[in-house]
Amino acid sequence: MSEFGRQGDQAVFTLAVDLNI
Secondary structure (H helix, E strand, C coil), X not given: CXXXXXXXXXXXXXXXXXXXX
């Protein structure tokens, strides 16, 4: 479960950075 939560958080961060650009 920890891996899933961590991956989800990273995915959201990446998406936010992509949108920011």
